[in-house]
Amino acid sequence: MDKRCSSSVNLTPSGDLQALDSGELYLMMLQSSSSNLFFLFVLLAQSYSTPVQKVLEIHTKPRQLQGRFLQITDLHPDTFYLPGTSTSKACHRKIPKDKKKRAGYYGTPYSECDSPLTLTNYTLDFLEEHWADDIDFVICDNARHENDRKIPRTTNEIYESNVSLARRMNKIFTSRGIPVIPSLGNNDVYPHNILAPGPNSITNEFSKIWQSFIPFPYHRIFKRGAYFAVEVVPNALAVISLNTLYFYDANDAVSGCDYTGSDDPGNLQFAWLEEQLKSYRKRGMQVWVTGHVPPSNYFPECYVQYAELALRFQDTIVGHLYGHRNADHFFFIEAKNLEIGNNFTGASEHNDLFDSLLDDFAQIPKSKQTDFHEYAVINVSPPVVPNPYLPTFRIFTYNITGVEDALADGSSIRQMNTIDTQTEELPSQYRRRPRDKSSQCEGGVHSNSWKCQLLFDPPENADGPSHTSRSWTPLGYAQYFIPHLKDADKSHHPPRYRLEYTTLPASALLPGKGQNKTEFRYPIPLRNLPKSVRKGKMKKKYFPYGMQDLTIGSWLELARRLGNTKEKELRKKFRQYMYLGGTE
Template sequence: MVTLQKALWGIILVVLVTCPYHTQARIGTFWHVTDFHYDVNYTTTGDSQNMCWDHRVDNTSPGKFGDYGCDTPLELVTAAIQAMVKIQPKPDFILWTGDDTAHVADKYFTTTKVVNIIHELTDKLNRSFPNTTFFPVLGNHDYYPKNQVPVGESDLQGEVAKLWKKWLTDEAHESFQKDGRYWTDVPGTNVTIIGLNTLTWYKSNTNTAKLPDTDPNGQDPGQQFAWANNILTILAKRRRRVYLMGHIPPGTFERYQQKKEGFHWYQTRYNDQFIKMVQNHAEVIEAQFFAHHHTDSFRLFFKNQQDHDPGIPVSYQLIAPGVTPWRSTLSKETGANNPGIRLISYDTVTGKVKEVSTYYLDLAQANKDGKADFKFEYNFTSEYNLTSINPESLYNLAKNMKKNSTLFNKYYKANTVSLESPSVCTTNCHLLHWCSITEVNYNRFNTCNAASITSLHWAAGSLLAVGLLLVNR
């Protein structure tokens, strides 16, 4: 009898060790909303050249729900949130990745004005989703002066921490208040969120850009990389599935054609460290969710890269479209986009992203009709004929887009949230998107973007080992 009991206990222990998940598997959902860029000055009356903070370049009358030359009016903010409630009123959680104020010169803002705008948006979101937890981070426009977020604590960060206290655990709240970052488990799932403070890595942030590598805050501002590496190591031991989230993504902006070297957001030293962090912890990082571009795109991270070999894809990053339709001067084409919101389906145990559904507002049509009707734009898997969303499948998608113009045109239409015709994206534009998606490292991007669009001499070589390495992802 004793021998039988020992055997049974042995079986139980084996089951506990090999099956570490204690939550019931289900398919959950969460929203990713970003880049509201709420323009409190927007109006539809008066001088048509001065209807919003940004000076408009055309003579059309601005509409009720916004204008491609302006940031987001209150009516568009409200319409986007109402659409989220209508489509999925009870998500598991909501990622809110920052940039809440308009693209406005610092002379028009103060710390109080920035906090008040974040406060207004927080209240609107909280009233619309009273029983849903938000995981928010700040964007580079959520500070005064813009972009100049200091390392460590600040008055503005402290005030925003008070606004978001309801949503964060005590530990996460304290971490955000002190450093603008946090990690927290998603209740009832095996997913853990790591909210990064990407603003101290921004090349336009002089608080860190002027610091030499010999300064601790120059090499690793606020020791955030050390912190993240440590947390990721702990979470791997707990066998959690991690979602990295932040406002500014690493790599190169996919719509900047003016110079072959592209347009980067991170200081080079931080871009390199971010890539290394992802490579070292790819096994625990299930997915990454970033913003800032206002466009719909994705990025891939690789291991074992050589000069003429991209290596093996090990992680991916989804860049979500923004609510603002604002026309960026960084794009050679229109630079604008239709407002977009994103609903993601995921496995609550494995953390695997099952579907990415994007909804959009045809802004011109909404202004014409006098009503804002956010419509379904596309599902990621069916649009791109994918059976799963993982690093390998997205790398195959990127390669196929490079060779198949019909597939690329689908991606390019989605990139501006169904605003811009793919016909405006010529050969150099095609190459830029390919290189931005597949080469997050700046030097490798430069080499890629200087090459020929037909250059595929290394594209298939490394995929022989992919299936063996990533079969369990």
């Protein structure tokens, strides 16, 4: 066995990730999280300097709302990565004669190698320097792949990697009062993909590792299922972090949300999710739903339940954010997929993603024939790990017009122009009408399926921020990447994250004629825009879509354009962004 298998990940005093003796950090972590009494002592006395204390820091200083948040997925840091080694050996060993097959100092794009710590640290340093003061919250996930049989992952390594990342996230973001919302990924467990119903050792350990990120009322439910919610803007905006491993069709330890499985962890999670959404709806709040594995890779019965909730709560859910697939894309949940005999088949891991998406988009009816309530859009972000493409992250911007005054004077913030949430019962236009499926569900193969047990009609008038632009509506995102990663080195050619593209139109980035520059709200801070854009030279490559916002209607319009065979240039751009210059 390679001696490096005894290494783990930790933070230096400066906050960087680096290799350390395996038992040392994990023992420190276990000792520092051994009892609630110890936690209380740390919080009160603030006199211990163990790793977990850093994670437990509490900050109550209010921050000015920025109207932006960060999504960073699939970091996959690899402590065994060695620059110059063979890409065919997961960048772990052997030095090939062909320099093109050697691992780069900051990572190796278009390969099966994970992220070296140099890339992970550079990315976090970059975010701290350029974005930490300009965002409201962070959505993220972690852990390296099982890509080298000679250096298999271990449970301790996974935990230690997550402890290190939690400490660094705490230092960069929570120390500024910025909530961090992590999600459990399929590589955060050992063996990968497999997670048995909780409570178990994994859910218990992550409840300690992520203690500073999980609000206290959710700790018990997290130990049962590794899911929780955070009010990132109190009484106004929340993020629900799902444990998608209980829905993931590669997890052999669960029954796949079978209707008869009353103890199935996926079914229990959906019951919890429905109650959360009902509560947030009643309070007039908006919600981002996030997780690691997107619904395109769920067990069929899990997908049905997710889709039904996504459509029913369009007035409450402002968007759905996922990772895992490594390719930049979006797809739709459609009401028609919930009918008997009409199943969801798009965006499978076993099909060509680009072609299957374009086929789906081509089937979308023309705008006058489209009911927005029949669709929910799922956004899948590309990863930091250059496996198999290039490192990326996304900055979302959302509408906070009209809420600053409420934040300033401490008054209650409520969603504007939505349904009347003060009554116990939803108004009549929001009540779902039962759809008669008795003839298809009596006896037969579907009688014990969720399709025959749930009603699928979404609210008739879910006119919330996901439909029309108003407070909390997502306006767009800017995607950043490192275009020449393989050429980056320690001395002469340091890496640099650059704007790859934004969904926003060029006209939204700078104030127009007659607009007051001091009062203009920049969706992307000027310093984080290319020089050419700051000077008013709007190159088309940065604005491929020109979307006015990220409402369902805007996504449907983009999908129609992509489904049109005449839109060759747009399709070319979409594929380029999907694979970041590589191939599927």
